Amino acid sequence: MTYPNLFSAEDQAPFIARLQKLKAETPAFWGKMTATQMVVHMQRPFQVAFGELELKRSLFGFLFGKMIKKSLLAPKPFNRNAPTSPAFIVDSHDYNFEKERQKLLEYLKRLLETRPADLVEKPHAFFGKMTAEEWNTIQVKHLDHHLQQFGL
Numbered sequence: 001m002t003y004p005n006l007f008s009a010e011d012q013a014p015f016i017a018r019l020q021k022l023k024a025e026t027p028a029f030w031g032k033m034t035a036t037q038m039v040v041h042m043q044r045p046f047q048v049a050f051g052e053l054e055l056k057r058s059l060f061g062f063l064f065g066k067m068i069k070k071s072l073l074a075p076k077p078f079n080r081n082a083p084t085s086p087a088f089i090v091d092s093h094d095y096n097f098e099k100e101r102q103k104l105l106e107y108l109k110r111l112l113e114t115r116p117a118d119l120v121e122k123p124h125a126f127f128g129k130m131t132a133e134e135w136n137t138i139q140v141k142h143l144d145h146h147l148q149q150f151g152l
Contacts, residue, residue, distance in 0.1 A: 001075040003140045006111050007132075015143055016105060018152040024097035026150045030080045036097040037090040038146050039104045044088045045139060046107035048124070055087055055125035069127040072138050078145040085126065 004011035019039075026035045033041060047053035072078070116132030123129045127138075 003137050006108065006136050006139055007114065007116050009112055012108055012112070015147070016108065018147045019101060019105060021152055022101065022147075022150055026152075028149050029151060031149055033090065033146075033149075034092075035150055036095050036100060037092070038150065039097070039100045040090045040095055041084075041088055042143065042146055043100070043104050043107060044090075045142060046104075046110075048087075049119040049135065050107075050110070051122075053087065055085070057125045065124075065126045065128050069130070069134065069138070072141065073134060077148075078141055080149075 004014070006012055006015075022035055022039070024035055028034070028038075044053060048055055116136065120130045120132050120135050127134075
């Protein structure tokens with residue numbers, strides 16, 4: 001299966017359009033996050049990739065990270081209510097929806113100026129060594145998963 005390329009403005013456009021339809025009050029079809037928490041949550045993988053958020057290597061990730069990565073790369077969509085890394089859980093802090101959505105859009109825009117190989121030079125703390133294609137696939141599926149969660 002071929003996935004959109006987040007390093008391409010053309011392939012990003014549908015994701016951006018969907019994000020722009022999201023409102024702070026948009027209800028989730030499943031899960032506990034608000035729309036605001038979701039846009040903050042979606043920033044975290046980009047922060048890891050750009051070296052702004054450091055994840056600690058865990059024994060669980062060392063033992064099961066490659067197996068979980070393989071399941072995430074499979075063509076099927078992510079499972080609803082799947083567990084997430086504690087580093088990606090967003091509390092109910094009083095975030096500003098518009099400001100946080102803009103940050104997420106800026107991360108997407110930043111990808112257009114980034115060499116894909118630069119994002120995967122350092123092994124991922126949970127998944128281990130990743131190719132740029134694997135990173136892109138997981139991010140596309142993650143974005144799509146949460147946009148669908150909010151009906152987009």
